[in-house]
Amino acid sequence: MPGRLRHLQTPLPGKTVEFVINGRKVVGREGDSLLTAILANHKAVRQSEFGDGLRAGFCFMGACQDCWVELSDGGKVRACTTLLEEGIHVSLPEPKL
Incomplete structure (x- = not known):
């Protein structure tokens, strides 16, 4: 699934960091926030509880x-203030389309 964000510079500087979204291996960049890395690989963080968006x-x-997201260990973090870490597993609800 293509992400919502696109990096403007290619090739990107820095080290590639592998992590997992819903069991799918994806990559981000060292220094990315978890939110930036998620949105570069996924359309959304969650479904709105107040509507269909x-x-x-x-x-x-x-x-x-x-931007709260659930980690595979059951913990929850704010993705925008959490730095991407190698091997982190994120569970996101599948969007209802």
């Missing part, structure tokens, strides 16, 4: 609480 984070600085 997809949500993709809003403020990118940890204030709006729109």
